[in-house]
Amino acid sequence: MDKKKEYKEWENLASQELKDKNLDSHYWNTPEGIRVKPLYTEDDLKSLHHQIGLPGLPPFTRGPRATMYTNRPWTIRQYAGFSTAEESNKFYKEGLKNGVMGLSVAFDLATHRGYDSDHPRVLADVGNAGVAIDSIEDMNSLFDGIPLDKMSVSMTMNGAVLPVLACFIASGEEQGCSMDKLTGTIQNDILKEFMVRNTFIFPPKPSMRIVADIIEYTTKKMPKFNSISISGYHMQEAGANQVQELAYTLADGKEYINAAIQRGLNIDDFAPRLSFFWSIGMNFFMEIAKMRAARFMWSEIVKKFKPKNNKSLALRTHCQTSGVSLMEQDAYNNIIRTTIEAMAAVMGGTQSLHTNSFDEALALPTNFSARIARNTQLILSEETGICNVVDPLAGSYYVENLTSEIVKESKKLMDEIDEVGGMVKAIELGIPKMRIEESSAKRQARIDSKEETIVGVNKYKPTEKQKINILSIDNEKVRKKQISRLEAIKKSRDKKIVESYLEKIKNAASGKNNLLEICIEAAKNRCTVGEMTSAMESVFGRHNLSTKTISGVYGSSIKNDGKKDLIEDELEKFISKRGRRPRMLVVKMGQDGHDRGAKLIATGFSDLGFDVDIGPLFQTPEEAAIQAVENDVHVIGVSTLAAGHKTLVPLLMQSLEKNEAKGIKVICGGVIPPDDYSLLYKLGVSKVFGPGTNLQEAAIEIINIL
């Protein structure tokens, strides 16, 4: 009674403070569809959709371990993309000296897609975004002098997971470490590749079979190795909101459990080895609530499979601060963003964390920026006292409510997936991809119309440009080196034996034998990653993505602030002069599958009145040029994220010239270091757009260029 009265009194007071404004107008409708009130009270704890419980005990909402950071803080796990095995090896050894206990390997794009470095489609991809591994020899140099029985190794690999994991295991044996002693994690989360990152090779069904082969094999023979890291990270990077990230990742997890159970595995034999991977963005409380909701929901999901061991119910996770939240403009702000995100990850109870370097919106991190990123974690862990209490935000009216709302909303999305018959089916139908792209387009519209603030980008813009030092990689040099190595291997090995193993892989692919087992033997006998992949490809086929593009979402979400009218005027003029709308081909060349940017540009520009052609993923420059000619476009928009532009754009320019299409203008957008701008302009590029470009402004500029 009393409390009700008191609350009324607060309401009156609040309304007074807001003057004529209505209290209702101060509710915040989050992009996830959650309505957040301006004030939460203990009343709000009465009807939650989750149980809070205690850490270390089911349903694990408060954390997978009883003591959490009070015993041992989270693992600081930083990775960097060095392009050759030798350089990475040097970096690892340096880390080992300074007490690092876990290594993280990022592979280059060619390896991800199962191409050897000498393949003509990967001219610009070798050494990009990570280390190139063509065979066990590269793996041996990568871990030269590093005892694999003592070192936990985490590998981000999905598409070419079989040959790469096989090379790793075989390399361990060659240095005298039997496979049962290997520790670490392989990402091996193929489903999300079909949704967002596109670093797949085979179609969904054979891909799922590969996942099951790996879970089966590692469960039996490599008890200390995590067979899969179920990742939501790339979904948020592609524009998913937190509820989507959570729901789709858990749904993926469920699918993997099903696959393993179908192999006859016991839930308690593998579930404790499943781990997760979240992206942590700027929506501070939402991220914390997401991580807590995830643990609760996962325990509910696994419970249905009737485990006997409680450990099967506990969700362990790695986190990385959000890459898309980093901006090129006013780049030092990124240090602050990363700090806040890291704090959310820690408050949410992560088991390990990677903090991004502030220059990652521009290029690969330098020593300087990597050090700051690392220090961010050290300061959080050792200066703030956050580690002294487990799950410090539990019981907060707001955080518990948000956790509960996220549980509720995610369940709805998961139900949708169940209705169509599980994640593989939903992916084939393109449902999650479409939803994520919708979110992404809406967010861009909110930013472009300043509903969502990004300091230094759409508000409080800096007046001067800061100069930032960045690292660049000479990928041509890396490629040449890899090629000469491949030649050496191919000379020294026994061709007949190689052929026989490739034949065995083919047979296993069309039959039932465990593919990992055979790939390990093949790797030992010097079959290359590319050869093993093509052997499987000859049976499974290479997956083609059917790109669906949404339209209308950006256009209807953007607020008209006069720019839209301006664009329409410009278009009108253009059409009356040229007889058609400006036509743009958006291309994504090379093996980088991150198509968030390209999709966003395609849907945004078509909503603004352009005719937009989209090219297939993984195009070569020559193919892009031919498409531009056939469709007779006015301009090609090159979307680039993985530093391939320095090789790809010159090739594109050459191809255009060769195809007598020099009249077609070229613009570039994406992650392009400012130092490269002048190079691109020299090549004849008409305009370069960095991350965080306002689409409407860009549209006007492009019309003017034409």
Place this chain on the structure above:
Amino acid sequence: MNLKEYLKIFKISNLDFSKSLGISNVSLSRYISGDRLPERKILEKIFQITDGLVDANDFYLEKKNPNLLSEIQKQKIKEIVNEIKKGNRNYLAKAITIIESTLLSHKLESNLLLSKLPSNQNSIRIGITGVPGVGKSTFIETFGMTLVDLGHKVSVLAVDPSSNKSGGSILGDKTRMTKLSVNKNAFIRPSPSQGHLGGVAKKTNDSISCLEAAGFDIIFVETMGVGQAETAVYDMVDIFLVMLLPSGGDELQGIKKGIIEMADLIVVNKADGNLKKSAEITTSEYKNAQTMISKMRKDLTPEVLMCSSIESFGINEIWNYIKKFIEISRNNGSFFENRQKQKIKSIWNNLNSRLEFYIEKNIKTKEFVKKIIKDVENNNLDVNNATDIIFDYLSNN
């Protein structure tokens, strides 16, 4: 219409019109009488002022040999024609752009261009319709690659919907035709369906002529089974293929009534994986129903076939049927008859779309018409009378 008629219908005096053109009354009279042809700039102006009702063709018709195109333009068209005959893709692409353009000068160029292209009776024009997502593009990729391997030159025209308010569009068909789109014996051109004069149909027809002149012997026209486009496509192809999903009847699938009746060939796609069973059921259901369906294109009973574009299953059967269909219709002459009929029909179609445009621009905008509409809205006039009044006005002029 010609300028004389225009001035009469709209009750515009020669003097007023010459003023708005910025020329003397005398020059205008010469243009009207046909003694002299207006130069390009004036033509463009007339086109603008008359909302496209009087275009260069109206002068063209009167003067057999017009000097409307500059020498440079004529030279350009000649070059394009020659290069197209050689199979030059750049020029082919440019030609289609000219055909699709809304500019008057381009319209003139395209008329000249089309009159110079050789006609080709050896090609096969295949229309494909079906609801979005049924797998048309994927099918064309698989089927097209098969045909290319057999030595054919394959081209694809895809009519995409211009969906949103702003009128822009996303043209993504090539993402589903990754192999075909980079094959040198294939040419794929998706077009935004946003058109002003003439409409999609005319432009697609004209593009087909270019492709055939460039030596492409298989022409696919892909369109969505949701609008009016498929009837238009039906009238420009030799064989019309309707693609279905492996479940439910056509109504359930959102196929419009009457479309199935137009089909020369019904293909149930996605007969693979766990859809195979229902594909079989759907196929036999349609086979049974097919006896009752009136065939619009003579002798052959439409066939119902099943395929999987992803697993390349059933593709050969489809090709065999198409070959048989074409062979029979060539032998009995209906192939050529049909093309001849289509030519005539396209005149009426073009006329219809021009008329529609005319009503849009010149009838609906009239004050007195607006008043009639108001009267109907206020229940002072009934629909039939209103229609009669407006039609009388239209036909009297």
